[in-house]
Amino acid sequence: MHSDLVAALDIGGTKIAGALVDGAGGILLRARRPTPAREDGETVMGAVEEVLAELAASPLWPGVRAVGIGSAGPVDASAGTVSPVNVPGWRGYPLVERVRRATGLPVDLVGDGVAMTAAEHWLGAARGHDNALCMVVSTGVGGGLVLGGRLHPGPTGNAGHIGHISVDLDGDPCPCGARGCVERIASGPNIARRALDNGWRPGPDGDTTAAAVAASARAGDPVAAASYERAARALAAGIAATATLVEIDIAVIGGGVAGAGEVLFAPLRRALRDYATLSFVRRLTVAPALTGTDAGLLGAAAAATPRDPAGATSTA
Numbered sequence: 001m002h003s004d005l006v007a008a009l010d011i012g013g014t015k016i017a018g019a020l021v022d023g024a025g026g027i028l029l030r031a032r033r034p035t036p037a038r039e040d041g042e043t044v045m046g047a048v049e050e051v052l053a054e055l056a057a058s059p060l061w062p063g064v065r066a067v068g069i070g071s072a073g074p075v076d077a078s079a080g081t082v083s084p085v086n087v088p089g090w091r092g093y094p095l096v097e098r099v100r101r102a103t104g105l106p107v108d109l110v111g112d113g114v115a116m117t118a119a120e121h122w123l124g125a126a127r128g129h130d131n132a133l134c135m136v137v138s139t140g141v142g143g144g145l146v147l148g149g150r151l152h153p154g155p156t157g158n159a160g161h162i163g164h165i166s167v168d169l170d171g172d173p174c175p176c177g178a179r180g181c182v183e184r185i186a187s188g189p190n191i192a193r194r195a196l197d198n199g200w201r202p203g204p205d206g207d208t209t210a211a212a213v214a215a216s217a218r219a220g221d222p223v224a225a226a227s228y229e230r231a232a233r234a235l236a237a238g239i240a241a242t243a244t245l246v247e248i249d250i251a252v253i254g255g256g257v258a259g260a261g262e263v264l265f266a267p268l269r270r271a272l273r274d275y276a277t278l279s280f281v282r283r284l285t286v287a288p289a290l291t292g293t294d295a296g297l298l299g300a301a302a303a304a305t306p307r308d309p310a311g312a313t314s315t316a
């Protein structure tokens, strides 16, 4: 019987994933439901309870010591509540209390950017780095920080929200209410929109995603490449600002946009040389994330694992 098991929940706008995870990051059992994102809050909670019930039916369950939750944000880890943008039925929803009641176990909550960071620090590209910024560049841009060897979720679990740092003072309005945010320039939909605005046209399949723009850039299309270049500069400015503030030495980038590979990373490394200029940030490197689609589950597990008590606000 494993005695170091935790149950992990990764809650997003499209799916609710659960797993039993051991102390080495091994995923021993998975469960999954679609998120009934358009339904009322109790229906969404019902899907979470189904995932938990499936895990609890396992003979491994008696060895589970805690539950870790990584959720789409905003979250409020200090209050134990979540308000995922894409799940309107949950606003200030008391998820921690509900999961604690359903399981009888201590429950830790972090935002999905912090969860991904915990996963990369535990098992991925930020392993062995005491000061790191980890980012998910996808439909949105999220992130999290490791400082002094520990996850730094901040009081409400949202620290490291690099997607909404402004890098263009008079830039386009961002849905968050600010202007010129990293996300407004570097997210997948914005990479695709900018390419289309500047005359890029999709191939015969009509695919207008950022991945299709990346394929064109790889094939030599200058407009497609320029859209990634602009995204890379926004990311570099945000990363350099973070490094200058708190002395990170690595930025780890995951999410669908990172799948563009060198189409993104080559201009990003060049742009970092322009923005990370002071002596103490010149060693800053960037690396692709390694934990892939399991980042949310592994990060939720890391946040719940007692060996990393700074990983989240314990509400036990």
Ligand SMILES: [Zn+2]
Residues within 6 Å of the ligand: 163, 164, 165, 174, 175, 176, 177, 178, 179, 181, 183, 184
């Ligand atoms: Zn914003």
